[in-house]
Amino acid sequence: MAQSPPPTSxxxxxxxxxxxxxxxxxxxxxxxxxxxxxxxxxTPPKLVGALAPPGGPALGHRRNxxxxxxxxxxxxxxxxxxxxxxxxxxxxxxxxxVGRFNLGTPDPNAPDATVRVRGLGLQITxxxxxxxAAMIDPPFFPVATPDAFYALLEASHSKDPDAMKGFIAGxxxxxxFAGWAGSAPFMASYAEDAFNSLNxxxxxxxxxxxxxxxxxxxxxxxxxxxxxxxxxxxGPNHLETDIAxxxxxxxxxxxxxxxxxxxxxxxxxxxxxxxxGRRSVEAGTLVVEKVEDERDGPCRDINFDPTxxxxxxxxxxDPFPAARSAAYARSYNLRTAEWKDYPYQAPAKPAASTAQx
Amino acid sequence: MNAxxxxxxxxxxxxxxxxxxxxxxxxxxxxxMVSTVMPTYLPLLEAHKTLGIxxxxxxxxxxxxxxxxxAPALPASMPAPMKLAxxxxxxxxxxxxxAMPLLGWAMLSAGAYPVxxxxxxxxxxxxPQNAGLHALLWQAHVWLAFAFFxxxxxxxxxxxFHALIRRDGVFESMAPVARPREGTTPAE
Ligand code: HEM
Ligand code: HEM
Ligand code: HEM
Numbered sequence: 161m162a163q164s165p166p167p168t169s170x171x172x173x174x175x176x177x178x179x180x181x182x183x184x185x186x187x188x189x190x191x192x193x194x195x196x197x198x199x200x201x202x203t204p205p206k207l208v209g210a211l212a213p214p215g216g217p218a219l220g221h222r223r224n225x226x227x228x229x230x231x232x233x234x235x236x237x238x239x240x241x242x243x244x245x246x247x248x249x250x251x252x253x254x255x256x257x258v259g260r261f262n263l264g265t266p267d268p269n270a271p272d273a274t275v276r277v278r279g280l281g282l283q284i285t286x287x288x289x290x291x292x293a294a295m296i297d298p299p300f301f302p303v304a305t306p307d308a309f310y311a312l313l314e315a316s317h318s319k320d321p322d323a324m325k326g327f328i329a330g331x332x333x334x335x336x337f338a339g340w341a342g343s344a345p346f347m348a349s350y351a352e353d354a355f356n357s358l359n360x361x362x363x364x365x366x367x368x369x370x371x372x373x374x375x376x377x378x379x380x381x382x383x384x385x386x387x388x389x390x391x392x393x394x395g396p397n398h399l400e401t402d403i404a405x406x407x408x409x410x411x412x413x414x415x416x417x418x419x420x421x422x423x424x425x426x427x428x429x430x431x432x433x434x435x436x437g438r439r440s441v442e443a444g445t446l447v448v449e450k451v452e453d454e455r456d457g458p459c460r461d462i463n464f465d466p467t468x469x470x471x472x473x474x475x476x477x478d479p480f481p482a483a484r485s486a487a488y489a490r491s492y493n494l495r496t497a498e499w500k501d502y503p504y505q506a507p508a509k510p511a512a513s514t515a516q517x
Numbered sequence: 518m519n520a521x522x523x524x525x526x527x528x529x530x531x532x533x534x535x536x537x538x539x540x541x542x543x544x545x546x547x548x549x550m551v552s553t554v555m556p557t558y559l560p561l562l563e564a565h566k567t568l569g570i571x572x573x574x575x576x577x578x579x580x581x582x583x584x585x586x587x588a589p590a591l592p593a594s595m596p597a598p599m600k601l602a603x604x605x606x607x608x609x610x611x612x613x614x615x616a617m618p619l620l621g622w623a624m625l626s627a628g629a630y631p632v633x634x635x636x637x638x639x640x641x642x643x644x645p646q647n648a649g650l651h652a653l654l655w656q657a658h659v660w661l662a663f664a665f666f667x668x669x670x671x672x673x674x675x676x677x678f679h680a681l682i683r684r685d686g687v688f689e690s691m692a693p694v695a696r697p698r699e700g701t702t703p704a705e
Pocket of ligand 1: 208280464
């Protein structure tokens with residue numbers, strides 16, 4: 161091989177310093193990119209960590225919406241949604257569904273009446289593609305941005321008595337949510353709740369036309385709105401026994417309604433509902449046919465990440481889906497790594513439960 | 518090529534440098550994406566999966582090319598332990614450039630995630646859904662990524678050590694272009 165004369169010892173020392181410098185610069189750039197040098201960066205571990213109740217997270221469970229029950233069924237598409245999106249799920253037909261009814265709390269044992277927000281995790285499979293979604297029953301989200309959601313979690317866990325006051329002053333949209341939380345009745349059953357995407361997504365049809373859409377699964381069951389006190393009387397685990405009994409008796413149904421934004425409607429802020437009267441399309445019916453315990457049910461080890469979308473549906477300028485995807489992956493990684501702790505046995509003193517969306 | 522040649526073939530050098538850039542990009546994209554909740558998280562993740570699979574394909578091609586063309590012998594002046602270290606580290610680099618993408622793909626499969634690449638390309642699942650397996654593969658993907666980066670830094674330092682201090686032609690054997698060195702005539 162080509163050999164050159166060795167360098168003088170001074171040149172060799174210079175070269176060693178150069179090599180050390182190159183290696184250190186590469187390692188430094190790596191550490192910077194990974195956020196190891198930026199403790200102020202809002203990272204998925206930080207955001208997910210902030211969800212934990214004071215007693216620590218329930219190991220092995222979802223870091224939020226931890227209390228829930230699995231179901232399977234079908235989505236019966238009437239084909240009307242194809243006008244908005246070429247997603248195979250919206251072509252006329254019947255497609256298998258796996259889902260999860262849940263409560264917006266990090267405590268898997270929280271009594272039902274202590275939790276204000278209810279959710280629905282859903283996967284519809286069609287044409288070899290999945291459409292996953294995680295929706296909640298309030299008509300709007302408490303905050304406008306993921307950063308504000310983090311600030312809300314921090315304030316709600318803060319020991320500073322003025323923390324919440326300060327948060328509300330800085331986030332006027334929260335008052336709208338607090339108004340809903342304080343006045344909306346509690347439905348007697350998951351079967352009576354409407355579940356809303358809140359986030360806007362871009363639907364593209366076969367002709368290539370794109371529209372911003374939010375959607376809702378609206379209950380077909382008779383509504384029985386209850387006061388918080390009357391709902392609490394039904395018992396701490398009423399919702400799960402109720403839905404299991406109802407579905408054992410007859411399948412339960414929700415109508416999928418797609419709502420299209422008018423130009424100028426906010427698509428990047430789920431705390432702002434769109435005005436009434438927007439074009440809407442009834443795209444089909446969710447039919448829940450079988451309910452199973454989360455413990456050995458088909459929904460437990462699924463991440464209902466709202467960015468796992470079929471062709472014809474994509475994220476919009478709404479910043480939430482990306483933040484949720486990053487956070488849900490973190491939560492999923494943690495809980496699957498803790499599979500031996502499931503179902504979680506809380507240490508002697510039970511952790512206080514808090515209600516969060 | 519045979520053991521007498523002093524340089525890797527053009528194809529081998531092209532693959533080496535192309536993949537060096539690609540793999541370093543993968544490591545930076547990887548740690549960058551898992552540390553953000555900004556909207557760029559999604560395109561970064563898509564780029565990570567796509568480039569990772571491209572690297573898997575290139576690595577398999579590269580191994581095949583390596584079996585066909587071999588490698589230039591290390592200079593006789595290199596002490597035996599240094600040669601051993603060179604060979605072991607190269608095995609490690611080859612192993613990781615194949616294992617990392619497979620781990621990423623397998624981890625998503627075991628997590629029941631759809632594996633969707635740039636342009637809507639959908640890959641099949643290569644493992645059944647299993648929570649414990651998902652967690653194990655995830656931890657392996659993360660820890661081996663850091664080991665990969667450390668090994669690359671050592672490899673980089675060794676390459677520069679050959680180029681600047683030992684000046685024994687090892688660096689030139691992989692250098693992208695042949696460059697006459699000080700003290701050697703172009704004709705050599
Ligand atoms: C940045 C804001 C948010 C954060 C950090 C967050 C965090 C989380 C986490 C960590 C989980 C558990 C995921 C898992 O382990 O699988 C979860 C579940 C869930 N979230 Fe969110 N979330 C956010 C916003 C939202 C929004 C806007 C909605 C509704 C529109 C929502 C609805 C749900 C539902 C329904 C579930 C349960 C899904 C299931 O059954 O697996 N979240 N959330
Ligand atoms: C991501 C980064 C890199 C990877 C994965 C990588 C991988 C490899 C592998 C597997 C070999 C062995 C080739 C064989 O024997 O078939 C090799 C050789 C080599 N690499 Fe790299 N490399 C990387 C970056 C670099 C860099 C930045 C340098 C610059 C100093 C470099 C310089 C060399 C040299 C000089 C050789 C030839 C060694 C010999 O003749 O045995 N590599 N590299
Ligand atoms: C050369 C190949 C690859 C390298 C060097 C690499 C490297 C990395 C790195 C450094 C991380 C961040 C680890 C952390 O700090 O948590 C990461 C995460 C990740 N990688 Fe890869 N990767 C490769 C291939 C792939 C492939 C082919 C896929 C999938 C098809 C993949 C999927 C992922 C996913 C999903 C994550 C996020 C894990 C999480 O949820 O935290 N990777 N990778």
